[in-house]
Amino acid sequence: MASLAATFGRGAMTNGWVDIKNSDVIFVMGGNPAENHPCGFKWAIEAKKTRNAKLVVVDPRFTRTAAVADYYAPMRAGSDIAILLGIIRYAIETKRFHEDYVKVHTNAPYVIDEAFSFSDGLFSGWDEGKHEYDKSKWPYQPDEQTKAYKVDLTLQHPRCVFQLLKKHVGRYTPEMVEKIAGMPKEKFLKVAELVTSTGNAEKAGTILYALGWTQHSSGVQIIRAAAMLQLLLGNVGRPGGGVNALRGHSNIQGATDIAGNTEILPGYLKTPIGAWQTVADYVEKTTPTTLNKQSWASMNFWQNTGKFMVSLLKAQYGKNATKENDFLYSLFPKVDGSYAGYSWMHLFDDMYRGSSTKLGKQEPGPEGFLTFGMNPVAIGPNSPKMVAALAKLKWMVVVENHETETAGFWKAPKDQYGTPDAAQIKTEVWMLPAATFAEKDGTFTNSARWMQWKWKALDPPGQAKGDPEIVGRIFLAVRELYRKEGGAVPEQILNVAWNYTNPIAPDQGEVLKEINGKALADIHDPKDPTKLIRAAGQQLENFGQLQDDGTTMCGNWLHLGVYTEAGNNTQRRNNADPSGLGMFHNWAFSWPANRRIMYNRASADAQGKPWDPSRPGISWNGEKWVGDVPDIKPDSPPGQFGAFIMLPEGVGRLWSPVLNDGPFPEHYEAVEAATDNLLHPKVTSNPVSKRFSSDKDKYADRKDYPVICTTYRLTEHFHYWTQHQHNGRLNVTQPGFFFEMPEAMARQMGVENGQHIRVSSPRGSITGPAIVTKRLLPLTLAGEQRWQIGMPIHWGYAGDPAHTGPLANLLTPSAMDPNTWTPEFKVFLVKVEKA
C-alpha cells in the first residue's frame, strides 16, 4: 500500500473486483487469485468470456491461476523488478505506451534537479554509516520564472522524468531479464507484447497482485514498478485498468483504513512524532506542499490535514478537547522519531532481546502483550525466535476463536522450535474467547474499498464475546484503575470520550456513526454565511463540511459519507447498475465518497473526453463531471486541477521521491541472495533493507543453502484457521503440509513423488512429503543449474491433532522491506535432503 500511496496518493486497490470484467488484458504477477481469491477471480474469467480478454500470468510456480491463463511465463522468485522494468523499457523502445495520457496525467515531463544521480546500484544521497538515503537529494527542479515545477511537455529535456526513466530502464534488455529472471527471452517478449498492447486509448489493462509482491525486501519497489508501468500505459483511473491489490482477509483493507499500521492514524493521517508538539506543528510537518509552495494546479487534498486531525481529536476526546487546550493533541500517543522501532517486527525483536531503544536511550523490552485476532508465532518470520520472545514476557492476553500457536506457545515442539522448558517460562497467559465473524455485527471493507455491513447470524458459543464488548470491558476496567490509583499519565485515558448507549458493548452502528462524524455546532457556508450547511448534531455528508475549529468530529475522515442522515449506507443492497460497468453506486458504500474507481479524472483526456467512450469513468459535460463519483472537484473544468488530487504535484508519479529506497525501483537480490547482482555486484541486496542481529537471527549463505524457497497459500484453507475444524471438509481436501519440488530436481536426488524430504535453513528444519511436479522449472543462474521449491503455510502445532504440521515460518528469515517492515517470506535460501 505504501507504494500505491507514493505513486497515486492513496494506498488501496485503484479499481474494484467487478471492474476486472472491463479489462482487455489481465496481468497477474505477485498473486495467485484463482487460488486465494476464487470468488473475485470470477471477474477475470468474465472478461475472458465476454471480452476475449487475455490473462497473462508470471509466477515462479505454474499456479491454479496459470492453469486458466492465456499465457504463462516462469520466473525466478525475487526477480520481479527486473521483469517489470524490462517491460517498461520495451514499452518505451517500441513506443507501445499511451503518450497523450503520460503527458497529461503523469510527472513524465517534470524536470529533476542535478542533485539526483544513480551509479553502481546506489542513488544519490546514500549515507553509508546510517544505511539510509537523504531523500532531499532527489528534488524536482523549479522553473526559474514561476518557481513552481519545471516541465517539458515534449519529454525531450535530458533531466525530465521520462528521459531519466528511459535511461534507468535501458539496462533491462530482454537478454538481461533472461539472465536475472530465468525467463526465456521469447517468453519475456510475448509477455511484454501482451501487456503493452493496452498502452493506448482503445484498450485497458489491469494488474492483479497480492503478497507475492509485498513480502520481499524490495516489496514496495516491486509494486512501484507495476504502478509506473500502468501510468505509462495509461491504465490508471480507467474502467478495466488499475493496479489492483488483492487483499487476503475479508477486512484487511478496513484494518489499514482504520490504522492497522504503526505509522498511520485512521484515514492514513501520519502518526505524530514526539517533536511535533502542537496541532499546528503536526499540520505543518505532515501536509505535503507543492514545490516552493508556489501556486500550482493541484487540489493537494491533504491540505485539509488540519480539519481531519482536529475532527479526529474531537472524536477521541469529545468535549474535553477544546481550542484552548489544542484539542488535547498533547495527550495523543506519539512515536519518538522513527516509525520503524514501533513495527511489530521490532516489538518482537525488543521482546526477545529484553531491550528497546526509545528516545535514543536503552530501556527494557516489553513485558506484556495483548494480541487481538493475530497469531504472531505463526505469521512472523523465524518462528523459534517468536516463541522464545513470548517466553520472556510477564503476561500475555490472547483474544481468539481458537487456541492458536501463540496462545499455547510453550507447547511448540522443543526439537523443532527450541522452546524453553515450560517450568522455566514465567509468562502468564490469559485467553479471552472471541466471537467469530458470523457471531457479531459490523462491516467488512473488501479490496474494492466497499464497506459492507454484515449482520450477526448466531450467538457466540459459551463465554465468547464480540470484540466491542471485549474492548469495552478492558477500557472501562483500565479507566477505573486510573481513576482510583492514578498512574504515569492518567489524563490520556480519563479524557477519552466513551459516549456509547451501552458502554460495555458499544453498538457497532453507533461506532460507525462516530467514524463518519457529525456537526457539533451549526456549520454555515463560508461563501454565504446565511446558508446553513449542517445543523448541530447532524451527521456530516462530505469532506467539505469538516472544520478545523472543533465544530465537527469525525473518527476517520476517509470514511465520511458512510453513515449520514440517510442512515447506515453500508447496509444498502440495491444492485442496479445503470453504468453497465459494474459500479453499483447504491450497493454499500465505497470510500472515498462512494467513488468506485479512484483517480477517475484520468479516464478522460485533457479536454475531459473519455479515452474510450465505451468505457467512460467520468466525462465533462460542459458544467460538471458526470459518470462515477468524480475524483476531482465536481465543477472544476478540465485543466484546472490534475487527476491525482492526493498528490501535491496533482499528477501520477513515475518519479516518486518519498520512499526510503529510491525514486525509481531497481533490481536487488533478496537479503538471502541466490546469486550476485548482475547489474552491480557490489550492491547485491537492497541496501536499505532491514535485518536483525540477535543470536537467533541467522541468515543463509548460498554456498551452504543453494536452493531458493518460497511460501504461499492454498485455496482449500484460510490462513491458520481452518485446520482447527474437527472432521472438517477442508481437512479432507488438503489434509496436511507438503513441499513442492521440480521433477528434474527430484530425479537428481532420487526422490519419488510423495516421499519425504528434509528442508533446512539456518533457522530450522522441516520434514514433509514432496509433491514432485512439472509446475516448477529448473533455473540456470550464472551458468549453473539451480532449483526453486515451495511450501504452503497453513499448518502449525495447534489445532485438530490429526491435522497439525510444521509452521512454514520455521525456515523464513527476518529480512524486511525498508518502507513497511514486511518480512521477506517469498524468497529465502534452504538446503534439501532426502528424509
Place this chain on the structure above:
Amino acid sequence: MATTQQGMEIRQSSASLRGTATGARKLPVVAKYIDTTICIGCKACEVACAEWNDLPPVQTEQRGSYQTMPTLHAQYWNLIKFNEIEIGDSLAWLMRKDQCMHCADPGCLRACPAPGAIVQYENGIVDVNPDACIGCGLCETGCPFDVPRYHARTGKMAKCTLCVDRASVGLEPACIKACPTGTLHFGNKNAMLEMAEHRVDQLHKNGFPAAAVYDPPGVGGTSVVTILAYGDHPEWYGLPKDPSVPASVRFWKRVLKPVGLIAMAGAVVAAVGHYLTVGPKEPKDQERPS
C-alpha cells in the same frame, strides 16, 4: 436417498422386464455443463456435494498431489481430477470435475441384476435405489467411467445422484450452486449444449483448435456436457476416448432380460459367489496420482 425420488417419472429400471415408465409425465432431459477451460480446481463443488448429501468425511493423506483422493469414493461422489500435461514447450494443468456422467444409455443400469436398483428418470438422471440394491458391484463393470462405488458399511452402491432431490424441486445441484467461476451450469441438455458449442467456437478462435464438447455417442450421450480445450485428448483429463457399454453387459442384458427371474437368481448366486471367492469390498486404495 432411501428410495427413488418421489414424483419423478422413471424411464427405465434395471433388470425389469418391461420397465416402469408410464409415459404420464414428460420431462426434458437435464444436464450439467462443465467448462474445464475455466475451472480453477478450488474444490468448492467437492465440499458442496459432501455437505448437501450428508456424506461423512473420508480420511485422506498427502501423497504427492493436489487431488483430494485418487478416485471417487462411496462417500465422495464429486472429485476434481488434476493432470499435468506437457504440450510442446508449455504445460497444461488440467482440472476436471469427475462424477457420474448420467449416460443416456447407462451401462450400470444394463449390468445391474437387481430389479429397480438402478433407475433412469425421465429427465435423464441415473440413480441408485438402495432399497433394491444388493451390493453385488456388477454396475461397476458396466460403467465405462469407473464411477459407482461399493459402500462397505451400508453394503450398497453409491454415486452422484445429480442431486435429484434438488433437481426435482427446480434447484440446481449443490456442486453447481457452489462454483465461483461459472465453470458449472445446470439446465436442459439442449440449452447446455448450445452454450457449450458457443464457448467451443470462442476457444477455436483463441488458440485451441481442438476444443470440443465431450458428449460421447457410445453411451448415447451424457447428462454431463464437458468442454475440453484439448478435445482430441480426453484421456488427458482422465476421460475414456470413446466410451461404450461393454459388449458383455449388453449381451447379458439381451439374453437374460426375457427371463428376468432367472437373471435375479443368477445375480444372487453371482453376488454370493463373489463374496465367497473375493471377500467383501474394501474402499479403494488411497494412493494419489499426480
